[in-house]
Structures are given as structure tokens and as C-alpha cells.
Amino acid sequence: MIKLKFEKNSAAKFIWFLLFIFCFNLQFTSQINTQKNSKKELENKKKKINEEINEINAMLNATKATKKNSLGTLVSLNMKLDKRQELIAAINAEIFQLNKSIKLTETEIEQLKTNLEKLKAEYARMIISAQRQQDAYSRLMFLFASTNFNQALMRLKYLQQYSVYRKKQAEEIMYTQNQLLVKLTDLKESRHEKNVLLGNEEAEKDSLNKEKGEQEILLSDLQKKEKELKNNLERKKQEGVELQLAIKKLIAEEIKRKAEEFAKAELAAKKAKEEKDKIEKTKKHKEKNKEQVVTNDNKKTNDSKEKIKETPQYPELSDEAEALSNDFANNRGKLPWPITKGIICEPYGEHEHPAIKGFMMMNNGVEICSSKGATARSIFDGEVTSVAVSPTGGKLIIIRHGEYLSVYTNLSEVQVKVGEKVKLKQVIGTVMSDEDETKAAMNFQIWKGQKTMDPAGWLYKGM
DSSP: OHHHHHHHHHHHHHHHHHHHHHHHHHHHHHHHHHHHHHHHHHHHHHHHHHHHHHHHHHHHHHHHHHTOOOHHHHHHHHHHHHHHHHHHHHHHHHHHHHHHHHHHHHHHHHHHHHHHHHHHHHHHHHHHHHHHTOSHHHHHHHHHTOSSHHHHHHHHHHHHHHHHHHHHHHHHHHHHHHHHHHHHHHHHHHHHHHHHHHHHHHHHHHHHHHHHHHHHHHHHHHHTTHHHHHHHHHHHHHHHHHHHHHHHHHHHHHHHHHHHHHHHHHHHHHHHHHHHHHHHHHHHSTTTTHHHHHHHHHHHHHHHHHHHHTOOSSOOOOHHHHHHHHHHHHTTTTBOOSBSSOEEEEOSEEEEOSSSTTOEEEESSEEEEEETTOEEEOSSSEEEEEEEEOTTSSEEEEEEETTEEEEEEEEEEEOOOTTOEEOTTOEEEEEOBOTTSSEEEEEEEEEETTEEEOGGGTBOTTO
């Protein structure tokens, strides 16, 4: 009886032990999955930053070929420094996540080792106990010692289940050993990955220091012609103001045109309804109400003319336009870039010039820089409402997406015309290159009615 009690207690302990292992593994699996998701996001961020650095390098290499130190070169170099620092920060974040993962794996390995020792100790006790009762005589004596038939039946079942239980425990030991080997392999790989990241971090820091040296040399060279640079910036700032006014005027004209179209369509529908009502009334009261019908007709026509004068500035949207508008709004943060490869080199709103301290600039959109020969494309389905010459040179295109409008400026060639329906990512023109023919830059804007919006929040972060 004492042996039976001991073995039953051992079985109960083993069951609780298995439950503990299950919960422990579940917790670690959840933490590891969270870290994997975070790691994937960091890897995507690093990939995006590296693509942007490569794009800036392409622009800088073209500048170096001209052997000219310009303000644009300094702006590109400053952008590259910022991106390099972002990349180092992303690598540091990945190393931090990896350290957490290593620590978690080490904790799990220690726990698995402890579990394995407990499993082996428990199994050893079971083997010793089984050896004492391994002969048939001992088993028979164990059964015949029962006080009644039911107890004998229970003891028989116990002996059968005990054998199965012992086999399962052996399997659990093998499983735990395999898990331990897997975790040790994971730990080795994580430590190797950490060493690679630390090497990458050092390489990026070396590149950053080298680029800072280039920046200092370039700044020293440009400071000698500071007055000339500021005059050029003032000129470009004024051109920018003229561009914004021109775009605002085109958008106001577009809104007015849409309002007039809406008013005309509404008036035509109203007149058609009045004519239909008039015919029906004439059939019923051809002679009796003839004069009254004419009077009412004149009064309604005058009311319609008054309605045209009172047409609101913002026209109502058709069902099709409203659906397109809602679809556009639902894609905020997912819209493709208006240039296939590029980087935002000037942000939205009022901001300090990226190279000249204290020089403030205003932008109703974002400036997107790219390599020479970049093509412009539509960010969404829509209709071309304006193709005009820009005050800053080149051409500009405005595309309507319901109540939203996207604006593409500084184009050397245009491949669409007013009234044309365009599709998502359809090429609409070629972006102009700068004076030194080293890079292309587009001022891209998004409007809702007559209100500007920050395009950076609408574009997909991964290009």
C-alpha cells in the first residue's frame, strides 16, 4: 500500500509538471512571436532607409561628376547624414531586441535543463520501483492483497497504466532534450547575428564620421559665397509663392467649374420635371388652368435663376465622385509615391531651410528628389482637370479624385490631357532636372477642396 501511494503521488506530480511545462512554453512562444514581429518591422525600416541612402548617393555621384559644390549638394549630404543616423538608430533597436531575445532564450534553456533534471530524477525513481516489482510473483501478490474484487480490478488497471505512464515519461525526457538542443542552436545563431549587427553599426558610424567631414568641407566652401546663395534662395522662395498662388487659382477655378456644372445639371433636371408636371396637368386641366400653369412656370423659372446665384462654393458630389472620394480617403497612408524612387527633401508647411540656418520657407506640399530622368505617376484613379505652365518653369498637372485633388509640378513632359481618366500608378509625365542636370525634383501636393494637406501622411512608407 505504501508503494502504491508513492507511485500515485509520482503520477500526480508528473501531470502537474507537464502542465507547468506547457504553460511555460506557451508564455515563451508568445514573447518570441512578439519579438519576431518587432524584428520584421525593424528589418523593413532598415531596408527602406538603405534604399533612400542609395537614392541620395546616386544624386551625389551625379553632382560629383560636375565638380560643382552647390547648395543642392549640401542639402543632399544633410539628408544622407540624417538617414545614416536613422539607420544606426534602427540597428541599435535591433540589437536591443536581439539582447532581449538572447536573454529570453538563456532563461528558457536554464528552465529546460532544470525540467530535464527533474524528469530524469523522477524517471529513475520509477525504474527503481519497477525493478522491485518486476517479477510476476510480486505483481500477483500485489493483486491478491486486495480486500475485494473492485480493488483488485483497480490495481490491475493501475499496473497497466503505470507501464504506459513510464513510457510517456521517457518520451517527455527525449522531447525536452530535443527542445534544449533547438534552443542552444537558436542561442548560437542569435549571438552570431548580434556580432554581425555590431559590425554593421561600427561600419555605419565610420561612414557617418566620413560624411560629416565632407559636410564640413562643403560648408566651408559655400560660406565664401553665402550672399549669392541667399539671393538665389530669396528668388526661389518668391517663385514658390507664385507657384502656390497659381495652383490655388487653378483649384478655385476647378471648384467654380464643378459648381456651375452641378447648378446647370440641377436646373436641367428641375426644368425637365417641371415640363413633365406641366404636360400631366395640361392633360387634366387643359382649358381651366391654362393661365395659372403659365404663371407658375414663369415663377419657377425665376426661382431657378435665383438658385444659380446662390449656388454654394463647394458643389455636391455625384454618387460616382463620392465613392471615389471615400475610396481615396480610405487609402490614407497606402497611396503610392508620385515618383517610383525618391526621397522627401523638403517637408510640408513652414520650416527652416535644410542647409541655411534661420532661413524660413513655406511649402503647401512636399519636395520629392530623385535621380535624373524620373517619371511622374498618378497616385490614384481620377480625372485630369488642369495641365498648365508653372510659374517656376516646366508644367503642372492637377488630378481630381472625388473631392480630393493631387498636384504634380516641375514636369518637363506631360503625357495626359485635360478630361482624361487616369488609373493608379499611370505615368503622367517626366520630372524636370535641376540646373546642373544632376537630379530631378517634384513639388507634390494634396488638396481637399481649397485646403492643403500634408502628403507625407498619405503616401505609403515603403515607397
